[in-house]
Amino acid sequence: MELVIGDVQKRFGAVEALRGVSLTVPSGEFFAILGPSGAGKTTLLRIIAGIEKPDGGRILIGGRDLNDLPVRARDTAMVFQTFALYPHLSTFENLAYPLREAKVPREDIKRRVAEVAEMLRLTHTLARKPSTLSGGEQQRCAIGRALIRRPKLLLLDEPLTNLDAKLRHDTRAEFKRLHRELRTTTIVYATPDQLEALSMGARVGVLRQGRITQVDTPSALYETPDDDFVASLVGDPPINLVPGTLRESGGGRSIDLPFLGLDASPWRGALGGFPAGTKLTVGLRPQAIWPAVAAEAGPRFPARVYLTEPLGDVTILDIVAGGDTRLRMVLPQEQAYRIAVDDAIECAVDPDQICLFAQETGTSIRRTAMGARAEAAA
Amino acid sequence: MSKRDIRAVGIAGWGRTLGAAIISLIYFFPVLFIILTAFKTRQDALAWPMKFIFAPTLSNFVSVFFRTSVEGGDAEATGFGLYFFNSVFIGGTSVLLALIIGTAAAYGFSRFPLRGNDTYLFMILTTRMMPPIIAIIPIFVLFRIFGLSGTYVGIIALYTAFNLPFSVWMVKSFFDDLDRDIEDAARMDGSGEWRVFKKICLPQVYAGLAATFVFAVILTWNEFVFALMLTSPETRTVPAQIVRTIGGSMGVDWGLMSALETLFIIPVVLVTFALQNQLLRGVTFGTIRR
Ligand SMILES: Nc1ncnc2c1ncn2[C@@H]1O[C@H](COP(=O)(O)OP(=O)(O)OP(=O)(O)O)[C@@H](O)[C@H]1O
Ligand SMILES: [Mg+2]
Numbered sequence: 001m002e003l004v005i006g007d008v009q010k011r012f013g014a015v016e017a018l019r020g021v022s023l024t025v026p027s028g029e030f031f032a033i034l035g036p037s038g039a040g041k042t043t044l045l046r047i048i049a050g051i052e053k054p055d056g057g058r059i060l061i062g063g064r065d066l067n068d069l070p071v072r073a074r075d076t077a078m079v080f081q082t083f084a085l086y087p088h089l090s091t092f093e094n095l096a097y098p099l100r101e102a103k104v105p106r107e108d109i110k111r112r113v114a115e116v117a118e119m120l121r122l123t124h125t126l127a128r129k130p131s132t133l134s135g136g137e138q139q140r141c142a143i144g145r146a147l148i149r150r151p152k153l154l155l156l157d158e159p160l161t162n163l164d165a166k167l168r169h170d171t172r173a174e175f176k177r178l179h180r181e182l183r184t185t186t187i188v189y190a191t192p193d194q195l196e197a198l199s200m201g202a203r204v205g206v207l208r209q210g211r212i213t214q215v216d217t218p219s220a221l222y223e224t225p226d227d228d229f230v231a232s233l234v235g236d237p238p239i240n241l242v243p244g245t246l247r248e249s250g251g252g253r254s255i256d257l258p259f260l261g262l263d264a265s266p267w268r269g270a271l272g273g274f275p276a277g278t279k280l281t282v283g284l285r286p287q288a289i290w291p292a293v294a295a296e297a298g299p300r301f302p303a304r305v306y307l308t309e310p311l312g313d314v315t316i317l318d319i320v321a322g323g324d325t326r327l328r329m330v331l332p333q334e335q336a337y338r339i340a341v342d343d344a345i346e347c348a349v350d351p352d353q354i355c356l357f358a359q360e361t362g363t364s365i366r367r368t369a370m371g372a373r374a375e376a377a378a
Numbered sequence: 379m380s381k382r383d384i385r386a387v388g389i390a391g392w393g394r395t396l397g398a399a400i401i402s403l404i405y406f407f408p409v410l411f412i413i414l415t416a417f418k419t420r421q422d423a424l425a426w427p428m429k430f431i432f433a434p435t436l437s438n439f440v441s442v443f444f445r446t447s448v449e450g451g452d453a454e455a456t457g458f459g460l461y462f463f464n465s466v467f468i469g470g471t472s473v474l475l476a477l478i479i480g481t482a483a484a485y486g487f488s489r490f491p492l493r494g495n496d497t498y499l500f501m502i503l504t505t506r507m508m509p510p511i512i513a514i515i516p517i518f519v520l521f522r523i524f525g526l527s528g529t530y531v532g533i534i535a536l537y538t539a540f541n542l543p544f545s546v547w548m549v550k551s552f553f554d555d556l557d558r559d560i561e562d563a564a565r566m567d568g569s570g571e572w573r574v575f576k577k578i579c580l581p582q583v584y585a586g587l588a589a590t591f592v593f594a595v596i597l598t599w600n601e602f603v604f605a606l607m608l609t610s611p612e613t614r615t616v617p618a619q620i621v622r623t624i625g626g627s628m629g630v631d632w633g634l635m636s637a638l639e640t641l642f643i644i645p646v647v648l649v650t651f652a653l654q655n656q657l658l659r660g661v662t663f664g665t666i667r668r
Contacts, residue, residue, distance in 0.1 A: 071568060076566065101573070145563075
């Protein structure tokens with residue numbers, strides 16, 4: 001079912017939890033909401049679920065206003081961040097509850113509970129109360145209870161946080177497969193974890209302090225973030241954000257970083273409206289920096305290795321450049337093993353992977369330029 | 379308990395157990411004294427030093443219900459059968475009523491707060507802030523006017539009213555402690571408000587209801603002042619009759635009194651033991667995660 005959210009606002013006393021959120025999620029999409037703790041993810045999901053009233057704005061589910069839909073006709077299920085299992089009921093009864101409330105015949109309930117329990121590996125826990133289940137089992141029970149009704153809209157609030165790394169990976173894959181099988185089920189998945197959001201969402205909406213700042217595909221979020229917040233949220237390890245200044249020098253323009261002068265010509269168009277002296281924030285992905293090879297052309301700078309974090313296949317290097325600018329870079333193991341702490345190295349940067357933001361607003365200059373062009377056209 | 383825990387109990391543990399046993403005995407001694415006396419003959423009961431070993435007799439228990447007032451005369455029913463029935467009936471009914479009304483009110487206060495909710499709750503509590511004796515004259519007059527004196531309806535209504543504040547406050551605290559997400563989950567699963575209450579909230583506070591029930595039963599079971607003033611010979615409860623039994627021309631009959639008291643505490647002990655598990659969970663509600 002298609003989900004349309006129009007200018008939804010919600011405040012709790014002095015806290016503005018949502019400040020005008022608008023979104024459209026087409027039928028059957030896996031949509032991820034990515035936002036740090038306190039961004040308003042839970043509040044937004046609760047409003048979509050119809051258990052919290054927004055102060056303003058509207059929600060359309062399948063083209064119909066949420067307020068006009070009785071709970072049963074909404075076909076919405078939610079996995080709560082706290083699981084919210086019924087503590088006095090066994091796993092079986094927890095899974096069966098939505099079916100019982102929908103007056104499904106007894107035999108069908110038995111069959112469907114067995115199916116769901118089988119799928120989520122809960123069969124051995126069916127007779128037990130939630131308090132005796134492990135964190136992962138409780139989580140799967142909560143997921144099962146949401147899935148058993150075969151909802152048209154499935155809301156997931158950080159459903160993987162309580163799982164260990166391996167189970168989390170498995171369940172992530174499971175969710176994707178499930179979504180493919182359910183086909184018509186629209187999924188809204190809230191998480192503070194960029195890896196989960198990017199790996200599962202067909203599109204990702206970034207929520208920051210009650211506002212959606214960007215809605216895009218995972219690769220667009222990564223490559224062309226709208227602002228420095230999105231840039232710092234997406235990608236692992238996090239992007240390096242370095243202050244820079246726009247300079248007029250002889251024939252062309254350049255961007256002065258503490259450790260490097262960058263030729264600004266690749267961004268000529270986007271930077272056109274900015275006067276010399278403009279303060280910028282320059283985003284360098286850790287993946288876009290590497291130890292320079294002798295013959296290599298392009299920008300390069302000297303640095304000192306501050307510390308190394310070997311992660312098995314790759315190593316994260318913390319380097320110091322231009323006095324006291326700390327940068328992170330990622331190297332495959334076979335390149336990293338020769339580098340030790342306190343080594344002096346020469347680094348190269350890929351200009352194509354650099355993102356530029358206006359320092360004052362944090363907005364990407366690409367976006368600012370697009371806005372200016374749109375204004376000029378209007 | 380793992381092996382290590384058992385070892386850890388060790389000598390200090392035994393000492394503690396012994397200490398606990400001694401303290402319990404001190405607390406329990408008056409009750410033990412009463413129970414022993416209940417099985418003693420008049421001579422044994424008055425013997426000093428106190429006898430722990432004696433030939434037990436049931437005659438005191440018989441005379442609770444049938445008594446010969448004149449030496450060698452016919453045994454007469456004392457009416458205690460009726461008074462025990464009254465105590466159980468009046469106490470049970472009023473506590474149950476208070477619990478039912480109190481639970482409904484507590485749920486309302488907890489989940490559907492009104493403007494000035496706390497004020498209402500405070501007002502409910504104020505009715506328990508003064509000693510009940512202060513209210514006895516107005517209540518006595520009211521009962522007279524409405525013809526409630528000496529009736530079951532009257533005394534049950536009164537006890538219900540007196541148990542209500544306690545029930546409301548206690549049960550509300552149990553509802554307050556519940557995780558609201560669970561109710562929201564039930565709403566999403568298609569439950570209406572009534573089903574949320576009945577199927578989700580109520581079962582989670584059963585232990586708390588049991589604890590409230592036991593406390594209210596104990597309070598009501600022992601109530602004396604109103605029972606004395608407002609019951610008739612037909613609706614009299616045990617405490618109101620005990621006081622009439624104490625005196626008498628032959629001095630205090632300790633054996634009889636003790637037998638009476640022994641019988642009197644049995645129902646409360648039974649209720650408490652029957653609900654023991656719930657009671658423990660109820661009073662520790664919130665401190666221990668379920
Ligand atoms: N019932 C409430 N009363 C008061 N403030 C609330 C309430 N619910 C949420 N808030 C506030 O609204 C803001 C958004 O909360 P929300 O729970 O939606 O965040 P979240 O994105 O889900 O965070 P997390 O990742 O930690 O779960 C927070 O500042 C929170 O303190
Ligand atoms: Mg949350």
